[in-house]
Amino acid sequence: xxxFERIEFYFQxxxxxxxxxxxxxxxxxxxxxxxxxGAMPGLTSTLGVALLTTMTYGMDTxxxxxxxxxxxxxxxxxxxYASILINIxxxxxxxxxxxxxxxxxxxxxxxxxxxxTTTSSAIGTIISMLFLVCISPMISFFALQFTSFEFFLxxxxxxxxxxxxxxxxxxxxxxxxxxxGLFLACVGRDMLQFYPRFTFxxxxxxxxxxxxxxxxxxxxxxxxxxxxxxxxxxxxxxKFQRILPEFGTIVKNIPKIVRSALIGVGIGAVPxxxxxxxxxxxxxxxxxxxxxxxxxGTGEYTAVLSTEVANNACVGGAMIPLLNLGIPGSPPAAMLxxxxxxxxxxxxxxxxxxxxxxxxxxAAILLLASLTMWVVGMLLAKQVVKVLRIPxxxxxxxxxxxxxxxxYALGMNIYNLYLMxxxxxxxxxxxxxxxxxxxxxxxxxxxxxADENLRRALMVSQGSFLPVFTRPVAxxxxxxxxxxxxxxxxLFKDYKNRLVAKIxxxxxxxxxxxxxxxxEK
Amino acid sequence: xxxxxxxxxxxxxxxxxxxxxxxxIVLQAIKMPMKDSWGGVQNVWYVSPAIFPLFVGCMIMLxxxxxxxxxxxxxxxKAFRETVRWLLxxxxxxxxxxxxxxxxxxxxxxxxxxxxxxxxxxxxxxxAFLFLTVFITSFYFDDAMLLRKLFFFYLAGIMVLILxxxxxxxxxxxxIVPFPADILTTCFLVSYSVYAWILIRGxxxxxxxxxxxxxxxxxxxxxxxxIFKYFLLVPMPSEGLVVAVTDYLWYFxx
Numbered sequence: 091x092x093x094f095e096r097i098e099f100y101f102q103x104x105x106x107x108x109x110x111x112x113x114x115x116x117x118x119x120x121x122x123x124x125x126x127x128g129a130m131p132g133l134t135s136t137l138g139v140a141l142l143t144t145m146t147y148g149m150d151t152x153x154x155x156x157x158x159x160x161x162x163x164x165x166x167x168x169x170x171y172a173s174i175l176i177n178i179x180x181x182x183x184x185x186x187x188x189x190x191x192x193x194x195x196x197x198x199x200x201x202x203x204x205x206x207t208t209t210s211s212a213i214g215t216i217i218s219m220l221f222l223v224c225i226s227p228m229i230s231f232f233a234l235q236f237t238s239f240e241f242f243l244x245x246x247x248x249x250x251x252x253x254x255x256x257x258x259x260x261x262x263x264x265x266x267x268x269x270x271g272l273f274l275a276c277v278g279r280d281m282l283q284f285y286p287r288f289t290f291x292x293x294x295x296x297x298x299x300x301x302x303x304x305x306x307x308x309x310x311x312x313x314x315x316x317x318x319x320x321x322x323x324x325x326x327x328x329k330f331q332r333i334l335p336e337f338g339t340i341v342k343n344i345p346k347i348v349r350s351a352l353i354g355v356g357i358g359a360v361p362x363x364x365x366x367x368x369x370x371x372x373x374x375x376x377x378x379x380x381x382x383x384x385x386x387g388t389g390e391y392t393a394v395l396s397t398e399v400a401n402n403a404c405v406g407g408a409m410i411p412l413l414n415l416g417i418p419g420s421p422p423a424a425m426l427x428x429x430x431x432x433x434x435x436x437x438x439x440x441x442x443x444x445x446x447x448x449x450x451x452x453a454a455i456l457l458l459a460s461l462t463m464w465v466v467g468m469l470l471a472k473q474v475v476k477v478l479r480i481p482x483x484x485x486x487x488x489x490x491x492x493x494x495x496x497x498y499a500l501g502m503n504i505y506n507l508y509l510m511x512x513x514x515x516x517x518x519x520x521x522x523x524x525x526x527x528x529x530x531x532x533x534x535x536x537x538x539x540a541d542e543n544l545r546r547a548l549m550v551s552q553g554s555f556l557p558v559f560t561r562p563v564a565x566x567x568x569x570x571x572x573x574x575x576x577x578x579x580x581l582f583k584d585y586k587n588r589l590v591a592k593i594x595x596x597x598x599x600x601x602x603x604x605x606x607x608x609x610e611k
Numbered sequence: 612x613x614x615x616x617x618x619x620x621x622x623x624x625x626x627x628x629x630x631x632x633x634x635x636i637v638l639q640a641i642k643m644p645m646k647d648s649w650g651g652v653q654n655v656w657y658v659s660p661a662i663f664p665l666f667v668g669c670m671i672m673l674x675x676x677x678x679x680x681x682x683x684x685x686x687x688x689k690a691f692r693e694t695v696r697w698l699l700x701x702x703x704x705x706x707x708x709x710x711x712x713x714x715x716x717x718x719x720x721x722x723x724x725x726x727x728x729x730x731x732x733x734x735x736x737x738x739a740f741l742f743l744t745v746f747i748t749s750f751y752f753d754d755a756m757l758l759r760k761l762f763f764f765y766l767a768g769i770m771v772l773i774l775x776x777x778x779x780x781x782x783x784x785x786x787i788v789p790f791p792a793d794i795l796t797t798c799f800l801v802s803y804s805v806y807a808w809i810l811i812r813g814x815x816x817x818x819x820x821x822x823x824x825x826x827x828x829x830x831x832x833x834x835x836x837x838i839f840k841y842f843l844l845v846p847m848p849s850e851g852l853v854v855a856v857t858d859y860l861w862y863f864x865x
Contacts, residue, residue: 283660488743
């Protein structure tokens with residue numbers, strides 16, 4: 091009975107949004123803006139969500155979510171335009187699409203490739219939305235059994251795994267970035283005793299570091315500096331013919347779509363890991379499973395389809411931990427978390443009690459956003475591609491002004507700017523030195539959760555760490571954390587290999603032979 | 612991002628700096644109440660506000676040291692000595708004078724002056740117009756010599772503005788003339804625009820770029836400012852000459 095009521099409410103919400111002209115206008119506007127942000131190399135969907143957040147301050151929560159989810163979905167899809175037409179990924183998420191999309195455009199099949207990415211992106215988002223609706227009640231129920239120890243370990247695991255998987259260089263750098271974020275979260279009066287930490291007597295720091303200006307600074311300013319310093323130029327876009335939905339190709343590849351969607355949802359649900367990793371993993375899986383892996387990289391439709399389904403499926407996947415545990419699944423989801431907090435919605439296991447229909451509303455918005463994205467992609471792709479002609483030297487300074495006025499508009503506090511700019515400049519240097527920025531942002535967001543839960547847990551246990559080993563979930567999380575850390579050290583890797591060789595002598599002998607055989611070939 | 616070899620060399624210094632930073636966090640955290648009385652309540656170590664910063668500081672220190680050690684093991688002390696030699700040589704001066712670094716300075720100086728000097732004191736529309744004019748013209752012309760000349764001209768103007776505010780001339784002057792800082796900024800904007808025009812007037816391609824830059828620099832803050840001020844009802848950080856005019860027009864009763 092409850093299930094039918096929820097399904098009924100879902101369709102009611104869909105029709106309610108779809109029947110309001112203002113909501114439809116907002117949906118189309120935000121998706122279009124997202125596609126433009128995604129398509130323009132140098133701009134990202136995270137920055138799009140960040141800048142739009144500042145404009146949703148005066149809106150009600152539902153309308154704000156409509157704007158932000160629409161720009162997120164549009165931004166993730168829009169990156170494929172630049173990948174296919176100019177061989178420069180509009181966003182990191184569409185980098186894998188460029189490998190086969192651009193050769194297709196060179197063959198004169200750019201329109202077909204864009205049609206395929208449009209349909210597959212919409213399907214990816216819809217599948218991930220189904221997962222969000224189905225899995226959320228289970229995760230939420232499970233999370234209600236968590237105590238402070240589990241929440242502390244979960245937050246800590248989120249920062250560690252994000253640092254491990256997003257680091258472009260050494261894994262240590264990802265972890266350092268995460269801990270720097272945790273340090274930023276320490277600034278301000280602590281929640282238990284109201285003691286000022288690292289405030290240096292500055293009253294504006296008493297309330298702590300504002301998340302949204304930090305996010306705008308960390309994602310926006312380094313992008314502007316990088317693009318203009320390195321004289322980044324957008325090349326000439328390839329011409330393309332009519333765009334068709336390519337339903338025939340879609341129907342032929344249903345198993346591949348399901349596989350890519352599962353990869354996207356799975357990777358999206360891992361804290362702090364973005365759409366780019368989902369796209370690459372899906373590309374690799376499609377290549378491994380293909381009968382003709384040699385065709386990958388020369389203009390293979392399956393490759394384009396797998397990457398686009400996976401990166402858009404990440405959107406719904408990232409919402410699963412965000413809404414049920416309060417842990418963002420990707421950088422744009424981190425921005426959404428900031429936006430939700432601004433609107434008085436605290437994501438976490440209690441969300442189903444405090445806002446009983448919120449997840450259903452989010453699912454309804456995701457469905458409508460993906461359908462709008464499909465319509466916009468089919469009808470306006472040729473017009474949107476024209477934005478690729480705008481020189482970066484013109485739009486980047488405007489983005490700079492938007493970053494500044496946007497950071498100020500949140501709380502109308504000029505101090506936000508004094509925070510945003512240094513964070514942006516420091517982030518630029520960190521990026522240049524190979525430190526990833528996503529763990530830093532995740533650290534700032536999860537810091538208060540980790541701090542409060544650690545101290546609350548120790549208060550309950552009277553300073554004892556024993557519950558970590560006596561509570562099954564806490565123990566599992568602790569062991570995963572230990573494994574994640576140890577598995578990065580050579581000593582541990584060697585020991586593990588020796589152990590595996592002892593336990594499975596045949597398997598390891600085979601494994602040793604394989605590389606030799608491939609070398610001989 | 613830099614190449615791997617350069618990264619390892621910089622990792623030696625960044626690792627050491629991060630380690631020192633971690634140590635500083637730990638030292639600051641130690642000053643926080645651990646077992647003392649705070650606000651009339653006797654503390655115990657596990658509810659102390661220091662516990663989390665101590666953990667974070669120790670981890671940063673440890674990871675910084677680990678990064679430094681990894682870098683030293685990869686490139687060795689020889690690379691460390693090479694870097695120190697490079698830092699003391701003339702090559703450093705050449706590097707600091709190179710065009711990519713000049714582009715970096717320009718962006719950073721533009722942002723710093725906009726945020727810390729102009730936004731709190733000068734009408735938002737005017738300072739955003741100036742910021743965009745300088746930013747777009749400096750980079751859109753795509754000429755290193757022009758960038759250098761325009762940057763130094765802007766730097767001189769900024770010095771004048773800093774002197775003007777630092778000497779405290781603004782307050783007494785505003786008793787006599789309305790919006791003196793805005794008038795000064797307008798003069799700076801006009802003189803910069805004229806200087807840029809003089810520099811590029813002989814080149815038809817640059818003349819076209821100049822026109823585009825000026826239109827974008829004028830229209831963008833107007834549109835953005837209008838949206839935030841009149842639709843999202845966000846008062847501008849500093850409202851002066853232009854906002855007074857737009858307020859008059861917006862609230863004019865026909």
